[in-house]
Amino acid sequence: EAEVAQSPRYKITEKSQAVAFWCDPISGHATLYWYRQILGQGPELLVQFQDESVVDDSQLPKDRFSAERLKGVDSTLKIQPAELGDSAMYLCASRPSVGLKETQYFGPGTRLLVL
Amino acid sequence: GESVGLHLPTLSVQEGDNSIINCAYSNSASDYFIWYKQESGKGPQFIIDIRSNMDKRQGQRVTVLLNKTVKHLSLQIAATQPGDSAVYFCAENYPLSGSARQLTFGSGTQLTVLP
Numbered sequence: 001e002a003e004v005a006q007s008p009r010y011k012i013t014e015k016s017q018a019v020a021f022w023c024d025p026i027s028g029h030a031t032l033y034w035y036r037q038i039l040g041q042g043p044e045l046l047v048q049f050q051d052e053s054v055v056d057d058s059q060l061p062k063d064r065f066s067a068e069r070l071k072g073v074d075s076t077l078k079i080q081p082a083e084l085g086d087s088a089m090y091l092c093a094s095r096p097s098v099g100l101k102e103t104q105y106f107g108p109g110t111r112l113l114v115l
Numbered sequence: 116g117e118s119v120g121l122h123l124p125t126l127s128v129q130e131g132d133n134s135i136i137n138c139a140y141s142n143s144a145s146d147y148f149i150w151y152k153q154e155s156g157k158g159p160q161f162i163i164d165i166r167s168n169m170d171k172r173q174g175q176r177v178t179v180l181l182n183k184t185v186k187h188l189s190l191q192i193a194a195t196q197p198g199d200s201a202v203y204f205c206a207e208n209y210p211l212s213g214s215a216r217q218l219t220f221g222s223g224t225q226l227t228v229l230p
Contacts, residue, residue: 004158033218042204042220043159055215091158103149104218106158 002026004107006092012113018080021110025074025094031055033104034067034077035091043091049075082114127227134192136224138205141186145207149218150179150190154201162190162203192226200228 005024013019025032030051035043046065048056051072060067064083069075079086089111093104128134140148146167151159165172165179165188172179178191188205202223211217 040223042206042222044220045217048215048217050215055213056211056217093158103161103164105161106151108156109158111156 004092004094004105006090006107006110008110009108010111010113012115013082014115015084016081018078019082019112020079021077021090021092021112023075023077023092023107025092026105029094029096029105030072031095032069032075033093033095034075035093037089037091037109039088046077079112082112084114087112087114124222125225125227127229128195129229130197131194134190134195134199134226136190136192136203136205136226138188138190138221139186140188140205140207140221142207142209142219143186144209146210147208147216148179148181148188149206149208150177150188151204151206151220152199152201153204153223159204195226195228197228197230200226202226 004026007022011019032049034046036046037043045059047054047060047067049069052069065079067077089109091106091109093106095104149164150162152162153159163174163177163179165181167183170181176193180189190203192199202225204220204223206218206220208216208218
């Protein structure tokens with residue numbers, strides 16, 4: 001069964017450093033999402049892509065976060081500089097395309113710890 | 116803003132009993148609802164979904180009930196097993212502009228199955 005791939009699975013960094021997370025969605029899925037999940041809470045959307053275009057990045061802290069999906073396939077989420085409050089699980093999800101009943105499929109996440 | 120919330124943060128049930136997890140939503144534009152299961156260290160896993168034009172949907176050992184009048188969603192798990200222990204999130208899905216859609220998660224319920 002096809003899955004969303006994410007790497008790395010775990011990342012420890014010091015504050016003010018730069019970090020990057022990678023996501024490879026399920027093949028053929030046009031829509032890709034990045035979420036942040038703080039321990040004990042539900043995932044919160046950071047950015048949504050339709051193919052290579054950003055559809056919604058209203059919740060992305062653009063002063064330090066950036067996301068790209070240059071060829072409309074895999075995607076990278078970057079944080080620079082990282083802050084202590086960025087410690088969380090970063091989840092990537094994808095769904096096929098348009099349509100109501102196209103649920104999102106999640107990857108295993110990248111757990112970030114900022115020291 | 117509008118959000119999805121859960122009534123109970125934790126739920127403990129005996130193995131073999133039925134479990135009921137409740138959820139309240141507030142976005143009247145939401146037309147599609149999903150229950151996700153998240154095990155420790157993993158991404159959310161799709162369990163079951165329901166459209167707003169339905170009030171009940173059954174899967175394998177799981178049933179979702181939707182009451183649009185009071186904006187309430189519930190997940191019923193029959194004959195709960197130890198492998199059902201996890202955090203359960205309800206999520207509401209609503210349209211944005213064009214073909215884009217957004218998924219908003221509640222804060223989750225921790226289900227613990229007792230031997």
